[in-house]
Amino acid sequence: MPPSRPASLLTLFGATGDLARRMLLPSLYDLEADGLLPAGMRILGTARSELDREGFINLVTASLKDVRNDDAALRGLIERLDYRAAGIDDAASMQALAEAITALRSGDVLYHLSTAPKFYGAACQALAAHGVNGEGTRVMLEKPIGSDLASSNAINDAVAGVFDEDCIYRVDHYLGKEGVQNLIALRFGNSMFEPLWNARHIEQVQITVGETVGVEGRGDYYDESGALRDMIQNHMLQLLCLVAMEPPARFDPAAVRNEKIKVLRSLRPIGRDEVAAESVIGQYSAGAVGGVAVPGYVEEVGRPSGTETFVALRAHVDNWRWSGVPFYLRTGKRMPARSTEIYIQFRKVPYSIFGGAAAADMQPNGLLIRLQPEERIGLTLMSKTPGLDRNGLRLSQVVLDLDFHQEFASTRKRVAYERLYLDAIEGNGTLFVRRDETEAAWAWIDAIAAGWRATGMTPRPYQAGTCGPAAAVTLPDRRGHAWRE
Template sequence: MSAQPATLFVIFGATGDLAQRMLLPSLYGLQSENLLPDAMRILGSGRTELDDSGFRAFVREALETFIPAAELNETHVTALLARVHYQPADVSNADSMAALCQVITDLRHGDVVYHLSTAPRFFAPITAALGTHNLSGPGTRVMLEKPIGTSLDTAREINDGVAQHFAEDRIYRVDHYLGKEGVQNLLALRFGNALFEPLWNARYIEQVQITIAETVGVEGRGDYYDSSGAIRDMLQNHLLQLLCLTAMEAPSAFEPTAVRNEKIKVLSSLRPITAHDVNVETARGQYTAGELEDQTVPGYDEELGRDSDTETFVAVRAMVDNWRWRGVPFYLRTGKRMPERETKIFIQFKAVPHSIFGSKAISEPNALIIRLQPEERIELELLNKTPGLDRHGIRFAKVSLDFDAQEEFKALRRRPAYERLYLDAIEGNGTLFVRRDETETSWAWVDGILAGWEQAELHPSPYPAGSWGPTSATHLVARNGHEWN
C-alpha cells in the first residue's frame, strides 16, 4: 500500500535545542507556503511539563528567535499554532508513555510520522511503546535522528530494536546533509549534464577531496562529543554520505531503492583501513589554544574541563576499489576550530598527457570545486592564455567559471534541510534518508579505523585553533604527491 500524506506529525524531544533551531522553524516554512496537509496536526512531546498553551508559547518564542523578523507572518504563525498540541512523557515511565499514546490515538485520523529527536538510546524503548499500543503498523513512519549508535554493534542493536515494530521501508534515518540544497545540486550536476559524467572516473580524475570544516569548538556538547569524536560525529555519516553521492553510479531512477542501492555499492567498495596502515592512511588531531577570527580561544581540554584523548580532527585517504574509481584517492577531512567554516568537494582532473606549449608555459590541472556551505557555488578552474604578444612563448593563467547559486536564484527562498526532509517524510518519500545497510556498512568501515588507532596506539596530534589541522594531515596527502585545496 502506498503511503498517504500524514495527518499527524509527532516530535519526541520537541523542547530540545534542535527542535527550537531547526525543526519548528522548518514546520513554519512549510506552513507559510501551504505545503502541510490541511488536516495535519502536530504533537510535541518531551519531559518538560507543559500543556498545549504553554507549548504554543514555546513554539512562538522559537520562531521569533530563529527566524528573521522579515520572514515571520502573523497569519502563518497563528495557522501553525492552531495545529499544535503537547503531551509530556517520560520514556522510562510506562504510565506516562501510555498517556502519550492515548493522545496520539485520539489525534490520529490517517498516516502518522514520528520524529525521534532524542538520544539514540531511547529509540528502541519509544518504538516499543508505540508497538505496544498498536501505533507502529501500516500508515506510520518513524524518523531517527543521528547518530545511529557509536559502533557497528550498537547500530545493529538500535536497528534491531526499531525493526521489531517498524518495517524497514517505514524507517527514515536522518542525515540532514542529504536535505541541503547544495547536496541535491551535486546529483543534478552529475546526472543532469552530459558534460561531466563521461569524465567522472579514474581515467580523467586525479583525486577528490571532501572537506567539512567548522570554526566552532564543542560549546555545550562537550560530554556528547567527548564520547564521539570527529570520526563518529562527522565522518561516519556526513562525510561518507557525500562520498557516496560523489562516487556512486547513476541510479536507474531518482527513487529510494535505486539511489540507496548505488550508495551501498560505494560503501561496500571502500578498502579497509587497519592497524597496519592507520599511520599512513589517517590523521588524527585535537585543537589546542590559538587565534581564531582575531580572538584567543581555549584548547579542547580547557573547554572540556579535563584531559581527553578524543580527536577533534580526522583526515582519511579512502580508496574506492571498483572499476570507476580504482586508484583515485578520496581525501576526507573534518575538524573543529578550523580557520573557516566550509563544506566543499574538490575534484582535480588529470593533467594533459603532453604540453605542446613548451616548458615555460604554466600548466595546471583543471579542477571542479563544489561548495555546499556557507555559500552554494560551483567553480570550474580552467587555463586561459595570458594576454600578450607571446614572443617568448605562450603563458597561461588559471581562471574560474563561477556559478553562484544564491545570486542566480536570489528571487527564490533558500530552504533549510529539514524543510525538505520533513516534507518528504510527510509524503512518504524515503529517497533522502539512509537505509539500514548503509548505516551498518559505514560503521563496519569506521570501526576498522577505530580498532586500528587503538592497536597502533595512534593518539591525536595537537594543532592550534585557527589552523587547518595537524602536520600529519599535510603528510597524508603529500606522500601521495598531493596537497590540500
C-alpha cells in the same frame, strides 16, 4: 506494503529540545508559510517537560521570533499544535500520549524521534505497547545511530521489531542541503561530466568539512564520539557515496540506496596495518579563531581527553570506476574557516603543445562544489593570458563560477530540514539512509578506530585557528597531491 499517504499527524519526541527549537520548529513554520504542509495535518509535541498546550505554544513562538515575520503563518502553525508531556519509561504518560495520537490522527502518522539514539528502541517499543504503531505509521531517526556497529545494530534491531525497514527514515541532514542536491543534478543532469567521472580522467577527490566552533556545550557527547564517529561516519561517507556511486536507474529510494551501498562495500579497509599511513588525528589546543582567543579542547570539556577533534583519511574505492584514485577526507573543529566542499581534480593534459613559460603555467582542471557557507560550483580551466605574446603564449587559470545566491537571488534558500520533513511527511525515502548503509559505514569506521587503539595512535596537537596537525599536510603530499586551501 501499501504506498504511504501524506501524514495526517506529526508526533515530535523531544519537542522542547535544542534541535527542535533551532531547526525543526522553524522548518515547519517555513513550510506552513509557503502552504506546503498537508491541509489538516496536526503536530503533536511531546517531551518530559511538564507543559500544557499554551506553554508549548509559547515555547514555539519564542523559537520562531527570528525566523520570519508572518503572523498568518504563525497562526496557521499554532492551530496545528498540541502537546502531551510523556516519558517513554512512564506507562501512564505514554498511555495518555497514545490516546492523544489516536484522537488526533485521521490517516498516516509520522513519528520523529529527536532524542538521544539510545532511547530509540525503548520509544518505538512503548508506541507498540500502546497500540499506535503498525499500518500507516513511519518513524524518523536522527543519525548517528549508536557509537559502533554493535550498538547501532542493537538500536536498529529494537526499532525493526516495531517498524518495517521501509517505514524507517534515518536522517542525515547533510542529504537535505541544497548543495548536495546540486551535486546529484550536476552529475546526472549534464552529459558533459559523466564521461569524465572516472579514474581515467580524475586524479584525486577531496572532501573537507571545516568548523570554526568547538564543542559548544556538547562536550559529554563529543568526548565519547570524536570527529571520526560524529562527522566522517555520520556525514562525510554519505558525501563520498554521492560522488562515487554509479548512476541509479531512477531517482527513487531503492535505486539511489542500492548504488550508495555498493560504494560503501567497495571501500578499502583501513585497519591496524594501514592507519599510520592512511590517517592523521589531532586535537586542538588554545589559539585564536577569527581574531578571538579560544580555549583548547581539554579546557572546554574540563578533563584530560584523548578524543580526536581532527581526522584526515586517504580512502580508496576499489572498483572499476575509481581504482587508483585517492579520496582524501578531512574534518576538524576550530579550523580557520567554516567550509564544506568537494573538490575533484582532473588529470593533467597528456602533452602540452605550449613550450617555455606556458608549459610551466599549465595546471590541471578542477571542479569545486561548495556546500557551505555559500553554495557554489566553480570549474577551473586554463585560458590564454591577455597580451601580444611576442615571447610566447602565456596561460592563466580562470574559474567558471556559478554562485547560487546570485543566480537564484529571487528564490528563497531552503534549510535541510524543510526538504527532509516534506519528504518524510509525503513518504518519500530517497534522501534517507537505509540500514545496510549504516552497517557498512560503521564496519569501515570501526576498523579504523580499532587500528588506532591497537597501534597506540593518539591525537597530535594543533593550535585552534590552524588547518590541523602538520602531519596532515604530508598525507596527500606523499602521493604528489596537496590539500585545496
